[in-house]
Amino acid sequence: MPIVALESTVISHGLPFPDNEQAALRLEDLVRTEGAEPRTIGLIAGSVIVGLNEGQIHRLATAKEVKKVSLRDLPVVAANGMDGATTVAATMHLAHRAGIRVFATGGIGGVHRSVGTNQTWDVSTDLEALARYPMVVVCAGAKAILDLVATREVLETRGVTVVGYQTDEMPAFYSITSGLSVDVRCDTPEEVAMLARSKDELGLSQALLVTVPPPAQVAIPASEIEPAIEVAITEAKSNSLRSAEVTPFLLKRLGKITGGRSLATNISLLEKNARVAAQIAVAMATTTDR
Ligand code: PSU
Numbered sequence: 504m505p506i507v508a509l510e511s512t513v514i515s516h517g518l519p520f521p522d523n524e525q526a527a528l529r530l531e532d533l534v535r536t537e538g539a540e541p542r543t544i545g546l547i548a549g550s551v552i553v554g555l556n557e558g559q560i561h562r563l564a565t566a567k568e569v570k571k572v573s574l575r576d577l578p579v580v581a582a583n584g585m586d587g588a589t590t591v592a593a594t595m596h597l598a599h600r601a602g603i604r605v606f607a608t609g610g611i612g613g614v615h616r617s618v619g620t621n622q623t624w625d626v627s628t629d630l631e632a633l634a635r636y637p638m639v640v641v642c643a644g645a646k647a648i649l650d651l652v653a654t655r656e657v658l659e660t661r662g663v664t665v666v667g668y669q670t671d672e673m674p675a676f677y678s679i680t681s682g683l684s685v686d687v688r689c690d691t692p693e694e695v696a697m698l699a700r701s702k703d704e705l706g707l708s709q710a711l712l713v714t715v716p717p718p719a720q721v722a723i724p725a726s727e728i729e730p731a732i733e734v735a736i737t738e739a740k741s742n743s744l745r746s747a748e749v750t751p752f753l754l755k756r757l758g759k760i761t762g763g764r765s766l767a768t769n770i771s772l773l774e775k776n777a778r779v780a781a782q783i784a785v786a787m788a789t790t791t792d793r
């Protein structure tokens with residue numbers, strides 16, 4: 504059966520209420536429309552749920568005390584019976600463990616920008632997970648708040664094959680272009696399925712990272728979003744934010760600074776990615792049968 508995993512950090516920490524709950528349910532509907540089964544992943548009272556129900560999605564969209572859960576947090580949240588929203592890294596771990604091969608998100612985490620001449624060493628565990636779990640991960644590239652050049656380099660170092668889906672260039676989350684290369688272009692779900700199959704047959708542990716440009720009607724050129732990103736990063740710095748707080752803070756501030764424009768783009772690209780992931784899952788289910 505074609506299945507698409509979906510993450511929950513974007514619900515609890517990436518989008519504001521009520522957009523987060525609506526988007527989460529809509530992503531599931533879009534996956535079903537394309538003929539696949541959605542499995543939104545998270546933790547409820549310490550239990551891992553692969554396929555949250557509507558009530559559980561509501562809980563993660565509204566509850567105050569939902570921990571952002573990356574790999575290192577998984578045992579802590581599980582052992583302490585807490586609610587947790589899983590990042591790309593933690594979702595990949597749990598989805599892979601459940602035998603799911605395709606996963607859709609918005610933008611992956613990556614290398615955060617240096618502050619002045621200071622390398623912060625804030626590098627998302629998402630990059631580690633992409634090197635470790637052999638899944639197909641569908642995204643709009645890495646989040647634009649990051650150092651995209653450095654993020655691209657780490658993907659290369661860790662042996663992650665980056666696919667441009669109907670593009671020759673890696674998208675930059677809100678923007679269609681980034682100036683960054685992809686390793687290969689695929690124009691159809693079937694091409695991605697074939698590539699995923701060769702990767703698996705070669706015994707590679709890495710994910711196939713399928714990068715999908717945001718829809719043209721809502722994409723924001725880098726020149727327009729960059730000033731807002733710089734303002735948000737300066738604010739994060741003066742608030743001495745660290746670690747897991749940084750990304751949610753920046754996304755929230757960008758939404759405010761752009762008057763909701765970045766939020767609308769974020770939701771649209773999540774929707775597009777969910778559809779493409781479902782189409783790939785369907786293609787993978789049919790090609791393996793042959
Ligand atoms: N994509 C979005 N919004 C998000 C995220 C992805 O459109 O909020 C989340 C993912 O869960 C990703 C996390 O794993 O942001 C990255 O967090 P960090 O930089 O702290 O690793």
Ligand code: MN
Nearest residue numbers: 625626627746
């Ligand atoms: Mn981090």
